[in-house]
Amino acid sequence: MNDLLTHEVLRTTEKLYYQDQYLTAADTQVARVHADALELDSTVAYPEGGGQEADFGTIELPIGTLRFIWAKKLYGTPIRLEGFKGGKLGGIILHMIHPEDLHLLEQVTAGMPARVCIDAERRDRLTVSHSASHFLYAAAIAVRQELEQWTIGCHIKEDGARFDFLVEEPFSAEDVREIERRANELIAWQDAIENTAVQGFEDARLWSYRGIEIPCGGTHLDSPQRIGRLHVRRKRLGKSKERLMCEFPDAAIDLSAYREHRA
Ligand SMILES: [Zn+2]
Known part of the structure; x- marks a missing residue:
């Protein structure tokens, strides 16, 4: 070479x-x-x-x-x-x-x-949003297992997160209510969220919460407490394409843990 x-x-x-x-x-x-x-x-x-x-x-x-x-x-x-x-x-x-x-x-x-x-405030908002997205995803998979293999994208912004899926059958109003209920039930446990590097590879990271494991290298909270209540909506994107979106209007932004690195 x-x-x-x-x-x-x-x-x-x-x-x-x-x-x-x-x-x-x-x-x-x-x-x-x-x-x-x-x-x-x-x-x-x-x-x-x-x-x-x-x-x-x-x-x-x-x-x-x-x-x-x-x-x-x-x-x-x-x-x-x-x-x-x-x-x-x-x-x-x-x-x-x-x-x-x-x-x-x-x-x-x-x-x-x-x-x-x-910009620490932007980072904190993205961290809250990212953590919220995992509860949305875990709840969605619990309601419709086939979604796991048909996930085609996700986008985590400061004020909301979304996942896109290839699915024949649109999400019903009942599906969306049940996904929202389960996501909020997971959050309400307020257990510890763990983020660990797998087998010593700093880029191979696992998010875990109450036995749910999701490979992910993003930034996360260590407890769901600051997310507050999740609101879930769906949107039809076209033939066989559905989007699930969550927002968290009560989220608490907290910059007290952030600090500068001193060599
Ligand atoms: Zn993540």
Whole structure:
């Protein structure tokens, strides 16, 4: 294999959010400057993954502060573990720079000291939403088991989460009521949510709650308490395509656990 290509594939960004998901800032340095993005040696920014939207934030450099409006993961190697289809190990994280700050990139060089900070409130909202989505999903599978193999997508935003399914039969009003009831019943237990790395692979992660296990690398709460009551709706997307959506208008945002990383 071409040496340059090997080097590309082997480069990784240290994922500080897996060491501590409450970190809002960290000191690092620039690994590489891309046309519209910055790659850092390490980051607290969660990249888009598993349906969860990416963090937003800033990168403070000696030449000024650049805003990033998205983060994405590239070049991971597939996880060869049962149940982790589509998951990737390692890889690099690109911080996509705000269009108005792109002109500053030409002054940035590899090795430059950098401080990466995220919008903690957005992260907390995404974390609540992501956790809520698992209760929606677990309840949906409990009501209609075939959904598990016909899930075609999910999207986790700050104010709601949704799953899309390929199903012949539309969800009935009764299905939706029962899914909502079960999801809220799970939340009401207020048990501990566990997030663990499987077999030492930091990217192969498992969400578990009361015996329900879902492979997932996103950021999650450690208890469902802050989600509050889930509201579930459905939408027909076209022939054989259904969407389930949840909202959580009573969710409590709490930034007290978040902190900056000090080297
Ligand atoms: Zn998750």
